[in-house]
Amino acid sequence: MSGGQWMVVMIVLIASFSGIIKAKMGIGRRRDRRDYGVADDAAATAENYRLKSEISNLKERIQVLERVVTDTEGSVRLDREIEKLRDARHD
Structure with missing residues (x-):
């Protein structure tokens, strides 16, 4: 395998591996490229507001x-x- 082919294989492996890790951790993206999950949770939003106030x-x-x-x-x-x-107290 030449150097260019080797680099392409490594990029594909890294992208695949990171996709697997994201899936295992439950990390995803919406179509508009924003993360979803904890940020949309009402409890997390309330905690965020409380911490900002504090x-x-x-x-x-x-x-x-x-x-x-x-x-x-x-x-x-x-x-x-x-x-x-x-x-005054001592007098």
Whole structure:
């Protein structure tokens, strides 16, 4: 077999093998080339929505924490207020 024929045989074998693997795993495509299966499942869609909402909430919390950490004037003021409360409690 020449080099070109060998390459054609290898391509056919690889394509066949990947088709078998996809069939075993249940992976398929629609006519419009979109994957189907888990993405169309209502539970997966609900979970996706829940996770997006959770990520949004976590991003908001991170912004608040960044603001608290970088607000040096507010933290100094807060330290003074805490010290005043401690002093008033000890008097």
